[in-house]
Amino acid sequence: TTQWVFLDTIKAGTDRVITYDLTVPRSELLASVRLPQQFCISGIFQAKVPDIVVEVGGESCVVVNDCLSVLEAVAHMIPAKAPGEEDRIDLRLSESITIDQLIRAGELWRTERAVVGTCGERVDLETLKLITAYAEACVPIDRPLPDMPAANVYAHRTILAPIPCEGVVIGFYDPSGQPLGNKFTVKVEITSDADVMGVGLDEDLPVGWRVTPLQNDGFIYKANGNQWALLDTLRAGDMRTIIYEVEVPPTTTVEAPPPEGCKVLSSEQIVGRVDTGQPCVEVEVGGQNRVDLTDCLSVIVAISRWDVARDAIDLSLSDKITFRQVQRAIAFWLQDEPVPRTCGDGKVTYELMKEIIARWLTGTPICEPLPGAAPETCEGR
Structure with missing residues (x-):
């Protein structure tokens, strides 16, 4: 018990203030x-x-407690300034998060390193968005974040396959043995109609698919989990664009297409969401999410990728058919010979031969409709 005694009269309307330090045992x-x-x-x-x-x-x-929360540790962290140095905690620092502390928190999140003073805790994406919101709002962490206008956040995904009308092809290799056709590009565009602080993107891809970032547009990328974080404010009307390349393992098993009817490809899904620290918003990434996989080509795709000099398929060639490829297609047609690495019987039919010639004469890429042609029965399937 601790006691204080005033030896005089406390006058009406006056204050007496007692201040004392309390020391907790080690x-x-x-x-x-x-x-x-x-x-x-x-x-x-x-x-x-x-x-x-x-x-x-x-x-x-x-x-x-003998451990700080991640938020408290970041607010009282003195980031290391040189290689080999360690971060330090100084509890005399203010409760506000500085830009240096925010950047360090982002680096610890990206590399999955423990935060000093937290008994081994790591920064997750949710906490990183909260740290960003406090830093951007210049509000001490022991106070609530300010209210912000409601925001509508939009995220749209576009998938660009190596052969747009064929999907991702598996089991094809160049002369040196390197896989071809098993990589595709993804673009995610994020925008908001009001300011939002601390934006996260989480993309969920099939196990074993490897992501290589191509453009982060201010975001930082965490490879383990395929997550991106914006340690900044996304202003109303601004758009941020993330582009990444995905490599599908060349040993992936692909279901065979049916022998008749429209060609149905094996497929996988990409699922993602975008959420923000303040105001709290979470939306699914819209747009394209299906990735078609195949280990054989349609005949017209094979003709457009036919290297006449090597008499073999070269997936790096364009969607336009050349005169020499027309000549090779005629040879396949006359000899009633199947085109290698194609689906089904793989033969150049009379109708397909006319289409190949028409595409060569008009310069129409194989993935685009011929001028004046009606949509095909299988289009869009």
Whole structure:
């Protein structure tokens, strides 16, 4: 029990302030107490004349812990300035998060390193968005974030396959043995109609698919989890564009297409979401999400990729058919010979031969309709 006594009269309308420091024993002396633990202080104010007994109001409890939360640790962190140095904690720092502390938190998130003073805790995407919001708003972490106008966040995905009308092809290799056709590009565009602080993108791809960022547009990328984070404010009307390349393992098993009817490709899905720290918004990424996979080509695609000099398929060639490829197609047609690495019987039919010639004469890429032609029955399937 600690007591104070005033030896004079407390005049009406005056204040008396008592300030004292309370020292908590070191953690090793609290070995019998499981931390964190809450301890509370109670107090009574008494006066003899008039006879008064009242409880001391206001805050009364403190939490004793030997580990900081990630948010508290970042706000009191002195980031390392040179290689080999370690981050340090200084509890005398203010509760506000600086730009240097924000950048360091982003680096710890990206590399999945533990935050100093947290007993091994790591920064996750949710906490990183909250750290960003506090830093951008210049608000101490012991205060609530300011209210912001509601925002509508939009995210749209575009998938560009190596052969747009064929999808991703598996099992094709160049002369040196390197896989071809198993990579595709993804573009995600993010915008908002109001300012939002701390933006995260989380893309979920099939296991084993490898992502290589091509354009981050201010975001930082975390490879383990395919996540992106913007340590900034996305202003109303601005658009950020993330572009990345995906490599499908060349040993992926692909279901064979049916022998008749429209060609149905094996497919996988990409699912993603965008969310923000303040105001709190979460939306699914719209647009394209299906990735078609095949280990054989349609005949017209094979003709457009036919390297006449090598008499073999070269997936790096364009969607336009050349005169020499027309000549090779005629040879396949006359000899009733299947085109290698094609689906089904793989033969150049009379109708397909006419289409090949028409595309060569008009310069129409194989993935675009011929001028004046009606849509095909299988289009869009």
